[in-house]
Amino acid sequence: MKEFQFTIKDPAGIHARPAGLLVKKAAQFQSAVTINGNGKSADAKKLIKVMSLGIKQGMEISCQIEGEDEQAAFEAMKSFFDDNL
Amino acid sequence: MEKYTGKSVLKGVAIGRIYWYHKQDYQVARTEVADKEAEKKRFAQAVETAQEQLTRLYEETLARVGEDHAMIFDIHKMMLEDDDYLDAVNEVLEEGLNAEYAVETAQNQFAEMFASMDDDYMRARAADIKDISKRVIRILAGVPEDGILTDEPVIVVADDLTPSETVRMDKNKILAFVTVRGSSNSHTAILARSMNLPALVNTGMEAGEGLNGKIGVVDGFRGEFLVEPDQELLDEMIHRKNQWVADLEALEQLKGKDNVTSDGRRVDIFANIGKVEDADGALAADAGGIGLFRSEFLYLGRESFPTEEEQFLSYKAVLEKMGDKKVVIRTLDIGADKKVDYFNLEEEENPALGYRAIRICLDRPEIFITQLRAIFRASAYGRAAIMFPMVVSVAEVRRIKEIVEQVKQELSVERYPVKDVELGIMIETPAAALISDELAKEVDFFSIGTNDLTQYTLAVDRQNQKLESTCDTHHPAVLKLIKMTVENAHKEGIWAGICGELAADTELTETFLDIGVDELSVSASSVLKVRKAVRDI
Structure with missing residues (x-):
């Protein structure tokens, strides 16, 4: 399993638009991708779950990736957060 | 006539027949199916x-x-x-x-x-x-989608509108939106704004079939919706609507034009912003720069101090958006009247005269240093200037400058690229205005905060509605202090601007130009209005 921490910098947090993009990104991989933050946890491939985390600017999240393509997924998710959130 | 009030989304006037948009609320039945x-x-x-x-x-x-x-x-x-x-x-x-x-x-x-x-x-x-x-x-x-069946453009009144309903409506057939519920953050409000249609939300009115076909007036300036006004009022509203359309067209024409009087005097007109996205509005309004970027948004509505990195990204975003235009960032202006729990501020008898703004920053330099580091790091991405609020003495300014030097040295050791940043102070206390000759020797610019300056000069609490008539912003004492400040700035060869509400008061534009004010910083929506006032002189 791979894991990274990230502090949300986007002033609006993980709002509708980046949530949509995030789910699309996670769906490209076979590995299970889980986002933990704001005291909750969500499957990153499920839009409504990700939105319902209510993650805002300044919150720290952790992203766990587990599966066969976890190395590639880890790098893709990490750069997605860096670029979009 | 009936009159309702709501939250206005766009300042404009629309007059026309009302169309009651009634959702065909399909009643869902619960039945068991065989297959x-x-x-x-x-x-x-x-x-x-x-x-x-x-x-x-x-x-x-x-x-x-x-x-x-x-x-x-x-x-x-x-x-x-x-x-x-x-x-x-x-x-x-x-x-x-x-x-x-x-x-x-x-x-x-x-x-x-x-x-x-x-x-x-x-x-x-x-x-x-x-x-x-x-x-x-x-x-x-198998229920068909709701739509508007009308030949002439109408004022659409609805309980609430979903984004898909709003977008599907033919813009050519709509004069304005009025909704019973909804907030100014809803997609309906945002779309109405982007389509440049007057709209009122959250009117709480009792709407129904009875409204259909009646003449209505949406007054986005006053946040009012009038149903069947009498002829006299209707004539007045028609006049105001024509005025609005003419003003709008005239102001649009001023985009890209200089802020110069007929006798050749010019002034910078900048915009005040309170969050990163506001920079887009400032650019759209053709502001020459940002004269006041309030940094409080970074601190409010959260449970812990914003990190240097978070602040850096916000400042950088605005500086990049503004390109080679100047952005004046005001450091933290928080006090006991603004609730920020994690600052652990004590309750005060007189918060306006209390522990606030630069007083907190100098007392708790760790907060101040984090913000200054973020601003200086962001300075590499545009044209940043910094101003400090609530200054009353030369000693404070010297202490600020020491801390700034320390921050710059640290950053240089850490090899961060840093540009030259103008350092200025807000003139918002009578004390600062009265010693502006000495202060001018210490800084690169002054920005006069007229809201606080008026409050402190007239000893009038601006939150107290009973004192509204006493709170005369045109009071000669206030204007004298402004004049003194600008003259003292010019004696030392530095510039002076105004960033309070008074800057947008077009009755005073000529006075400000006569005094020699170099910059007026106003809300984005007032930029073109003030440009017009300047060009009319």
């Missing part, structure tokens, strides 16, 4: 049709108002693909119940979850869940 599998298939087909409709809406909206607003329909499509949502529907279908009922059950379950969240933006997602569910239910039940 579970056939019902699941019927549901899957309805979802497919809904996806096709959403793809069309996405493309239409993209063409009409752009990617930002079209995105919502892409999100709707993804919500309709969401496993949790589909599972919730299928769970009910598995019990042998009809698809319409199953969708409504799932809708209520998810809408309630979003509606209970502590975040306005997320609460608005409850409306999206309802929007996609209603779409599927309409398709299942």
